[in-house]
Amino acid sequence: MENASIAVPPSGGGAFLRTVDSASLSHQLPHEKLAWMLRKMCETRYFEEKAEELYTRGLVHGTMHLSIGMEASPIGSIGALEPDDLIIHHHRGHGHTIAKGADIAIMMGEFLGKEPGYCRGRGGSMHIADMQGGNFGATGIVGGGIPIAVGIGLALHMRRSSQVLLSFFGDGTTNEGAFHEALNLASIWKLPIVFICDNNKYGMSMDVHQVMNIEYISERAASYGIPGVSIDGNDVLTVYQVIGEAIARARAGEGPMLVENLTYRWRGHSKSDRNLYRTQEEIAEWMERCPIKRFKQLLVTEHIMDEVEVEDIDLQAKETIDQSAEEAVLMPEPSPENMEDEVYAP
Amino acid sequence: MSDQKTREITYLEAVREAMVQEMRSDPDVFLMGEDIGVYGGAFGVSQGMLDEFGPERIRETPISEEAIAGAATGAAMMGMRPIIEIMFMDFLTLAMDQLANQAAKIRFMFGGQTSVPLVCRAPAGSGTGAAAQHCQSLEAWLVHAPGIKVVAPSTPYDAKGLLVTSIRDNNPVFFMEHKLLYRTKGQVPEDLYSIPFGQAEVKRPGRDLTVIAYSNMVVRALEAAEILAVENIEIEVVDLRTLKPLDEATLIASVCKTGRVLIVHEAPLTGGFGGELAALIAGGEAFDFLDAPIRRLAGLDIPIPYNRTLERATVPQVEDIVAAARILAKEGK
Ligand SMILES: Cc1ncc(C[n+]2csc(CCOP(=O)(O)OP(=O)(O)O)c2C)c(N)n1
Ligand SMILES: [Mg+2]
Numbered sequence: 194m195e196n197a198s199i200a201v202p203p204s205g206g207g208a209f210l211r212t213v214d215s216a217s218l219s220h221q222l223p224h225e226k227l228a229w230m231l232r233k234m235c236e237t238r239y240f241e242e243k244a245e246e247l248y249t250r251g252l253v254h255g256t257m258h259l260s261i262g263m264e265a266s267p268i269g270s271i272g273a274l275e276p277d278d279l280i281i282h283h284h285r286g287h288g289h290t291i292a293k294g295a296d297i298a299i300m301m302g303e304f305l306g307k308e309p310g311y312c313r314g315r316g317g318s319m320h321i322a323d324m325q326g327g328n329f330g331a332t333g334i335v336g337g338g339i340p341i342a343v344g345i346g347l348a349l350h351m352r353r354s355s356q357v358l359l360s361f362f363g364d365g366t367t368n369e370g371a372f373h374e375a376l377n378l379a380s381i382w383k384l385p386i387v388f389i390c391d392n393n394k395y396g397m398s399m400d401v402h403q404v405m406n407i408e409y410i411s412e413r414a415a416s417y418g419i420p421g422v423s424i425d426g427n428d429v430l431t432v433y434q435v436i437g438e439a440i441a442r443a444r445a446g447e448g449p450m451l452v453e454n455l456t457y458r459w460r461g462h463s464k465s466d467r468n469l470y471r472t473q474e475e476i477a478e479w480m481e482r483c484p485i486k487r488f489k490q491l492l493v494t495e496h497i498m499d500e501v502e503v504e505d506i507d508l509q510a511k512e513t514i515d516q517s518a519e520e521a522v523l524m525p526e527p528s529p530e531n532m533e534d535e536v537y538a539p
Numbered sequence: 540m541s542d543q544k545t546r547e548i549t550y551l552e553a554v555r556e557a558m559v560q561e562m563r564s565d566p567d568v569f570l571m572g573e574d575i576g577v578y579g580g581a582f583g584v585s586q587g588m589l590d591e592f593g594p595e596r597i598r599e600t601p602i603s604e605e606a607i608a609g610a611a612t613g614a615a616m617m618g619m620r621p622i623i624e625i626m627f628m629d630f631l632t633l634a635m636d637q638l639a640n641q642a643a644k645i646r647f648m649f650g651g652q653t654s655v656p657l658v659c660r661a662p663a664g665s666g667t668g669a670a671a672q673h674c675q676s677l678e679a680w681l682v683h684a685p686g687i688k689v690v691a692p693s694t695p696y697d698a699k700g701l702l703v704t705s706i707r708d709n710n711p712v713f714f715m716e717h718k719l720l721y722r723t724k725g726q727v728p729e730d731l732y733s734i735p736f737g738q739a740e741v742k743r744p745g746r747d748l749t750v751i752a753y754s755n756m757v758v759r760a761l762e763a764a765e766i767l768a769v770e771n772i773e774i775e776v777v778d779l780r781t782l783k784p785l786d787e788a789t790l791i792a793s794v795c796k797t798g799r800v801l802i803v804h805e806a807p808l809t810g811g812f813g814g815e816l817a818a819l820i821a822g823g824e825a826f827d828f829l830d831a832p833i834r835r836l837a838g839l840d841i842p843i844p845y846n847r848t849l850e851r852a853t854v855p856q857v858e859d860i861v862a863a864a865r866i867l868a869k870e871g872k
Binding site: 281310311312313314315316320322323324325329330332334337339340341342343344345346347348349351370371374375377378381535536537538539 | 569595598600601603605606608609610611612613614615616617618619621636637640641645646647648649650651652653654655656685686688709710
């Protein structure tokens with residue numbers, strides 16, 4: 194008897210990939226917008242380099258997750274929001290917080306566990322939130338923020354708000370049950386959320402393709418009946434454009450979407466690691482695709498900015514970070530007194 | 540209170556009435572859960588609410604406990620006042636990340652920038668033959684998560700008043716509803732009223748020994764008290780009503796008065812809330828007043844069995860309380 198052949202659907206292929214002509218897009222966007230993107234990407238990069246430095250100097254008690262090499266995703270995505278829109282993100286969230294307009298000194302203060310920090314030193318790197326700025330914070334539980342995103346989206350929906358929420362998480366996170374439950378719920382209730390997966394190829398040491406038999410995480414959207422798309426997450430304008438479309442869709446009441454930003458983290462998973470799960474060649478190859486370098490090149494090649502302007506923005510970002518760090522180091526420590534009074538709201 | 544109109548209703552109706560009246564007066568309150576719409580919830584608590592409030596506020600969900608608890612957390616951070624019904628307290632384990640790691644901690648972790656005013660209701664306890672995965676009393680899990688308040692009313696009157704307080708509270712509140720209490724009846728005012736948290740109630744005064752209980756064990760302790768009264772043993776029944784916050788003063792005062800204390804709960808003995816109460820009594824001013832060791836009567840350290848006889852033997856029954864109290868009343872004399 195002939196072997197019954199089982200039809201295996203082609204896994205993704207290029208069908209889920211979306212490309213954007215960022216060169217022409219760069220001419221359509223206001224100069225300030227492009228300058229803002231470059232500045233925020235540089236601030237994120239310098240913030241994290243400073244974080245590393247402070248860490249090495251023994252000034253940081255706790256852990257951190259650096260997103261160096263991934264800056265285009267948070268900045269491009271959040272750059273497409275209106276100021277009163279909302280975000281919720283995850284442990285690798287410095288870029289998201291900076292892009293949402295955090296005061297860098299206060300953020301650095303939180304990183305150092307200081308009283309004037311965003312969470313009064315109770316949260317640290319992994320839990321920075323800026324509620325007033327519409328930033329519902331980072332979580333240390335992989336996937337924990339996604340069901341909460343559904344609740345935020347639900348409140349927006351029930352109040353007929355025109356605000357939109359971006360919910361960020363990593364590739365490894367999409368194997369958590371919380372991801373599945375939350376996307377399904379957001380889909381059936383048509384909530385104004387854009388789910389953004391920062392796929393940096395690894396969950397800690399685990400290669401994404403060892404833990405899922407699909408090419409693109411955006412394929413998962415199909416099972417919730419929402420659109421899914423994967424993009425070059427190291428190109429800030431591609432991110433800006435595609436997330437912008439998803440935001441417009443969500444704002445128009447058409448429900449959520451899943452966007453996968455393909456990117457890569459240069460540093461180890463947390464603090465540092467020995468990179469035993471990947472090759473130096475792979476890291477070097479991705480460093481060539483540095484989102485900041487690429488964006489600078491594009492701006493210059495397209496004559497949007499000259500090199501002087503580009504480097505000026507870069508320098509300003511560095512100065513902002515240096516100043517913020519100096520301020521933060523001098524901030525007062527929180528006191529353990531009355532700590533228990535803060536567990537419950539009055 | 541005296542001029543308010545009261546009438547006899549069930550515990551279940553009291554829970555529903557609290558939700559309905561709060562939803563009428565506060566548009567931010569809504570109910571979320573599995574099969575809470577036309578079906579009325581697994582135990583019928585939300586029956587009829589869909590007709591009055593519609594599917595927007597009687598919001599049915601997929602079978603996704605973690606997403607339900609997370610959705611409540613997020614909505615609460617936005618200033619809504621969600622009530623979620625988890626079909627059985629046992630299924631809390633699926634929602635536990637959101638409750639214990641998120642809802643409970645977000646306020647503190649974010650330095651007080653936000654609060655999470657949600658209520659999670661769930662039917663608890665054994666006695667229905669639903670066996671190991673539908674009969675648990677997991678309150679000790681919740682009191683162990685700072686940031687959550689835990690409420691366990693034993694009467695229809697307390698259920699309504701405490702649920703109103705739970706809904707208005709600005710924190711995550713777990714509201715424990717014992718299945719066997721649902722059909723019990725009591726006088727309940729028609730109007731809205733609230734009972735403050737952290738106020739235990741002496742449900743029956745007595746001179747010989749104190750029984751500390753909550754939820755359905757209060758009902759059993761009161762029955763035991765009737766039986767013991769015939770033997771001239773007068774037990775004082777203290778109903779905690781809220782485990783967190785805990786009214787230490789009332790229970791300490793009672794123990795100081797009687798000199799003997801029996802702590803009763805349905806949850807397994809080991810790691811149960813009774814251990815906490817015992818430590819509290821032993822470590823405070825009541826210690827000097829004790830005429831006998833602190834005794835605990837609790838569920839066996841086993842999963843709840845299916846068989847009726849086995850099930851009864853697993854958790855304290857009226858006769859167990861009677862027997863334990865009888866012995867304790869004479870201990871040290
Ligand atoms: C529930 C849970 N499981 C495991 C961990 C440990 N952990 C922290 S981050 C991480 C990897 C997450 O991978 P991914 O979602 O790809 O995000 P990335 O770190 O790559 O940004 C793991 C396993 C955790 N914090 N929470
Ligand atoms: Mg990853």
